[in-house]
Amino acid sequence: MLEIEKIHHVAVICADYERSKQFYCHTLGFKLVAEYYRADRQSWKADLAINGDYQIELFSFPQPPARPTQPEACGLRHLAFRVQDLDFSVTQLTAAGVKYEAVRVDPYTGKRFTFFNDPDGLPLELYEERA
Structure with missing residues (x-):
């Protein structure tokens, strides 16, 4: 059996990156830890944390279903x-x-x-x- 300690993060794909980043950071109180633009995928990736614990990866992709x-x-x-x-x-x-x-x-x-x-x-x- 694996020895999993805890959930490391949850990945969320959003349709409007800025709108979702605002919601998770300003409405829910997550802290933006890191942010990257991945030009090859036309995608933003943000690492968000609560109380210093990394929780959510927020992704954008062109036209996600x-x-x-x-x-x-x-x-x-x-x-x-x-x-x-x-x-x-x-x-x-x-x-x-x-x-x-x-x-x-x-x-x-x-x-x-x-x-x-x-x-x-x-x-x-x-x-x-x-x-």
Whole structure:
């Protein structure tokens, strides 16, 4: 068996690189760690981190195909972020003009969560786990 320690990063392809970079950095609070233009692929790549931990690779490609369905397309269903205070987090989403689903409670853990979308419709989740 492999000895995997943790998830290193999640790669996200976006349709509008600047719009998505703004969303992930300014709306969600990721820090831009590195940014590269790959001329041979006409593609931007950004490395984004939360609390100093590298989390997301944000890619742009010319005319990427749209996600076929949401959220049950084969492949990544959604990307979840742990938060300490879900009420504060949804207040911040509201202030940024981001629409989110009604807060629900996980029937298995009793923890609260909500879903919302990035600018390309990728389903994202905020999952509350208080310390």
